[in-house]
Amino acid sequence: MQPNRRLSDFLPLKFANGNQVKQFSKPCVKCGTMLEAKQMEGVARLVEDHIAIAAEAKCHKCGEVFGVACVINPEKQVKRVVLPRLLFNWYLRVLPVQKGETAPQAMLNRSAFDVLPEARDAAEDAAEIARVNAARQQVKAQDIVRAEEAIGRFQDKAIPAWLLLDGNRFEFDRIAPNAQVGEGEYLLDGCLIYRAKA
Ligand SMILES: [Zn+2]
Structure with a gap:
């Protein structure tokens, strides 16, 4: 079995x-x-004119560790592999090295794993990043003071007209039942959005 290595050690790979x-x-x-x-870190191999990659990526910025499993076709389109990455990694490592790094076509086409279009892969990544960014940019506060003055009610609860968040005044902006919070906004009780007083 091949050891896992830095992916860059496997590159370049030529179709x-x-x-x-x-x-x-x-x-x-x-x-x-x-x-x-x-x-x-992982393995990248040329398998029947596809480059197959199963690796673990570690972000140098935030420290996040996540799995990468994909197949790149000769047109350099990347397809995500829907097979547990560890299993795919194991498969790539035990796959015997053959002339020109090929394996029977059946190995790639077998229903053991399937590929999704890259467009969907990219869209999933974009949605994930947008969600993370929104969560990071929303206002967080330790000390929350609710105004006694209510400007209405929502789902049987009073809507405070304003909040003091760590001493900064935020005005009620809108109701967001789906908890969609924008940059610089504060989410109260999972559905009320407040913005800093302009
Ligand atoms: Zn990161």
Whole structure:
């Protein structure tokens, strides 16, 4: 079995059509920082003219560790592999090295794993990053004082007209039943949005 190594040690990998993969990068699932092959550890192999990658990436910025499992076709399109990464990693490591790094086509096509279009992969990554960024930019406070003055009621609870968040006054802005909080906004009781007084 091959040991896991820095992914950059496997690059460049060359397809039969002459295309080469010299670099491989992926955004951190937590903070969005672009991570390169040298920040990933695992295995990258040429399997029947596809480059298969199963690795673990570690973000140098936020420390997040996450799995990367994908197959790159000769047109350099990346497809996510829907198979537990550890299993895929094991498969790539035990796969015997053959002439030109090939394996029976059946190995890649077998239902053991399937691939999703890269568009969906990218969309999932973007949604994940947007969610993380929104959560990071929303206002957090230790000391919360609610105004006694209510401007209405929502789901049988009073809506305080304003809040003092760590001493800063925030005015009620809107009701957000889906808890969608924007940058610089504070979420109270999971559904009330407050903004800093302009
Ligand atoms: Zn990160």
